[in-house]
Amino acid sequence: EPARPTAAETPVAAADDLDPDLMSEIDWDPEGDDYHTPLRRQLSPMMEETEGEAIEREAKRQRAIEPGERANFASEGCDAYMAATSPSYLSHKALDRYYKHEAAYLTSGVNVSEFMFGVRRNVFQDKYEALASTDGGNTNGGVKKKGRKELKLSEISDEHRQLFVGREKPELIVPTRWVRTNKNDGLVDKGFLAKSRLVVQGFKDKSLGYYRRDAPTASAVAESICLAVCAYYKFILIAKDIKNAYFSGKSVGREIYLEPPKGGLPGLEPGRLLKAKKAIYGFAEAARLFWLALKEHLESDGWKESRLEPALFYLRLEGKLRGILVTHVDDIEGGVHHSIMDQAFAKSSQALEFATNHVRDFIFRGREIRQHENGHIDVAMRNYALSMRTVKIDQARRKQLKEELTEEEQNTFQSSAGELGWLARQLRCDLAYENGVAQRSKTGTCVADLVLLKQFVGLARRGADFKQRFWSDVDLETGVILHLADSGHANGTPDHKEEMKYKSVGGYFILVANKEILEEGGEARANILAFHSSLTKRVCRSTLAAEASHLAEAVEAGDWIIVLLEEALTGDLDLSSWPAIVEKRRRAYITDARSVYDYLEKDATSTSNDKRMAIEGALLRETVRRPNASTHWVDGAQNIANVLTKHGAEKDTLREFLRSGLMSFEQSPENAALxxxxxxxxxxxxxxxxxxxxxxxxxxxxxxxxxRNAEELPYEDEPQPKKEQGV
Known part of the structure; x- marks a missing residue:
């Protein structure tokens, strides 16, 4: 092993001799590159001109070589037979190479361990074995085969030259495949409609993880705000679907080649590759590049992105709101004023090809949306509910409730629970509690869990006509934000798990109602903006603690909705003073727990032994006593939040509210009599x-x-026997 130079002896190139590729600044795009991964430097070609590069390569090949070495291996002598049979042969050759040019490698910042790591990553064992079997790698004498003829790309035909493009860079080649689906899947009484899509097998992309992949989609709250605003202003409801969406995105910005799928592609000769210009389905950054392009096109028409919800956009003309929309990948839903129907998407429609343009009646993300002439908007998911697969269980299996599920049964449970979860999160608040039971049973699942899921799917299918309405006569500008919360106590599920059954299931509704609801005995229209059902994050020692915990969650969700609604209506938003924005809006905090209501209304000190609850209660009391806030008690039989927290809860109250849209805090005569x-x-x-x-x-x-206990005690005046000393 040659002597290794010290750091002081390592030559350093002068400033004029530095490699411009090594020292140049690395281009980094904050919109496209992932900030979690290290930056990679793209080397420039040896020469700017192709002809000059070919001349330089030929000069290197003709360079004087050491005795005993062939021209094809001017600086590296390698025996294919030894490489195929001796595991350590290539390692020794690589080390010899490194120590021979160690000064140069150290100048570039590459030590021996990094160099050998690169050697180990490049495995060509199969090629060495193939070369050795033909004796093509024999460099130690003997009969040699005739050398291969060297061809230059400039000397072969264009047809053959295309077969070499990209093949010299195997790390940049990604395979593709076809994905075939039924476009009418989930639609009742619709025939089979085949759709094929060419996708990239992105998990085989060597650059996976180097590029940003985040692409926002609208949340359920953003969509509720959008529909409520469209109903209030009577905007014309629209939905658009972008054709070949990812081809409309930004350019991929890197060199990447695609291997055609099995069977090839029409018009493409076997063996040829495709060079990707756009990030199609399967690329990690595909959704991100399309989102950036879609955002630019919408902004060119005057749309402005929300500061709170990235996939929510507003269109204002002369300071007045004239349009609102949300995006979900390549789908757009929203509403615009009738006077600017053509103007709202004038430029974006030229850059994007809209495959569909629906008005007033359409399906968006599985939600069937219809706008009436009076401005009311109905949302249903009938087709989705009826298309849910029923869960089948054998009679013999039903008797083995404690047994674990088989692999097939587990797959059925996961699939059906996923369908139920999507339905409950998107619309069906009446299934929120049942969905929570199913989702919390995904680990350690037994036959009893599958039986319950079968029942929940049946409830979903039988309630397929469930409908939520956004009423156009609910005044969003002066409306009151209602925080309607409820909680059970120690009713966690599944109850066969000790760590779960002592927690409490709770939930809340956030609604906007007309201000008449705050009048004594007042009844007013209200729209649901959000709902949520979940377990408490800790075990609550009392009903008071459980109810207060979920009311506190409702307060936080309500504050967020108030600020978002203010942004949508006015566009004037100072996030640094968001508490003042919240206090401008009338708010009502509603509970059916008399103990919670009394605690929030009175100034008495908490007598609870649960000091954590006492602290949370003090914070909650401070919150509900801010300006424009009020606390209300409602009869438990009139609390629609019961469906979020209890098994078998009465749902007629919720159905009546969804039918009429009317709500009141006043106890009804029927409930008072009950x-x-x-x-x-x-x-x-x-x-x-x-x-x-x-x-x-x-x-x-x-x-x-x-x-009996008192008789066993000695009398106080009875002399006690003296104890002997030392005893």
Whole structure:
């Protein structure tokens, strides 16, 4: 091993001799490059001109070589047979190469470990074995085969030259495949409509992880705000689908080649590659590049992106809101004023090819949306619910409730639970509790969980006509934001898991209602903007703690919606003063727990032993006492949030609200009579226990036990026996 130079002995190139490729600044695009991964430097070609590069390569080939070496291996002598049979042969050759030019490698910042890592990554064992089998790699004497003829690309035909393009860079080649789907999948009474799409097998892309892949889509809250605004302003509801969306995105910005799928492509000769100019389906950065292009095209028409929701856009003319829309990948949903129907997408329609342009009646992300002449907007998912696959369980299997699921049953559970989850999150608030039960059972699943899921899917299919309406007569500018919360206590699921069953299931609705609801006995129209059902993050020691915990979650969600709604209506938003924006809006915090209501209304000190709850309660009390806020108690029978928190909850109250849109805090005469009836029944049961003498018997037993314990105690004036010293 030759002597290794020290750091001081390592030559450093002068400033004028530095390699411009090594020292040049690395281009980094914050919109396209991933900031989580290290930057990579793209080397420029040896010469700017192709002819000059060919001359330079020929000069290197003709360079004087050492005795015993062939011209094809001017600086590297390599025996293919030894490389194929001796595992350490290539490692030794690589080390010899490194130490021979160590000074140059150290100048470039490459040490021996990094160099050998690169050697190990480039494995050509199969090629060495093939070369050795033909004796083509024999450099130690013997009969040599005739050398291969050297061809220059400039000397062969254009047809053959194309077969070499990209093949010299195998790390830049990514395979493709066909994906075939039924475009009418999920639509009832619709025939099979075949669709084929050419996609890239992106997981085989060597550059995976080097480019940003985030592409925002609209949240459920953003879509609710969009529909509520369209109903209030009576904007004409529209939906657009972009054809060949990813081909409309930004250029891929890197050198990458595509291997055609099996069977080839029409018009492409076998063996040829495709050079990608756009990031089609399968590329990690494809959705990101399309999102950037879509955003630019919308902004060219005057649309402005929300500062809070990245996929929410507003169109304002002379300071007035004239359009609002949300995006979900290549789908657009929104509404515009009737006077600017053509102007709203004038430029973007030239850059993007809209495959569909629906007005007033369409399907968006599985949600069937229809706008009435009076401006009301209905949202349903009937087709999706009816297309859900029923869960089949054998009669013999139903008797083995504690048994774990087989692999086939587990796949069925995962698939059906996923369908139920999408339906519940997108629309069906009446299935929110059942969906939570199913999602929390995905680990350690047993037959009993599958039986419950079968029941939940049946509920979804039988309730396929569920419909939510956004009423056009709900005033968004003066409306009151309602925080309607509810919680169970120690009703976590699945109850066969110790760590789950002591937690509490709770949820909330966020609604916007006309201001008449705050009047005494007032009844007003309201629109649902958001709902949520989940487990508490900790075990609550009392009903008060569980109810307060979920009401606090509702407060946070309501504040977010208030700020987002203010941005949509006015466009004037100072995020640094968001508490002032919240306090400008009338807010009502509603609970059916009398203990929570009394705690928030009164100034009494908390007597709870749960000090964490006392702290959270103090913060909640401070929040609900800010300007324009009020606290209300509602009868539990009139609380629509019951469906979010309890198994088998009564759902007629929710159905009636969805039908009429009317809500009131005032206790109805029917519910008041029912409460009184239950109170009288409790008094009667207590009187019956007293008449049976059970209470007197319990009192007598307690007194006798106290007498026995007292008799065993010594009298205070009775002399105690003296103890002997030392005992």
């Amino acid at each position: 409460k009184e009836k239950k109170r009288l029944e409790r008094q009667q049961r207590k009187a019956n226990r007293d008449a049976d003498g059970k209470k007197e018997a319990q009192t007598l037993a307690r007194q006798l036990e106290a007498v």
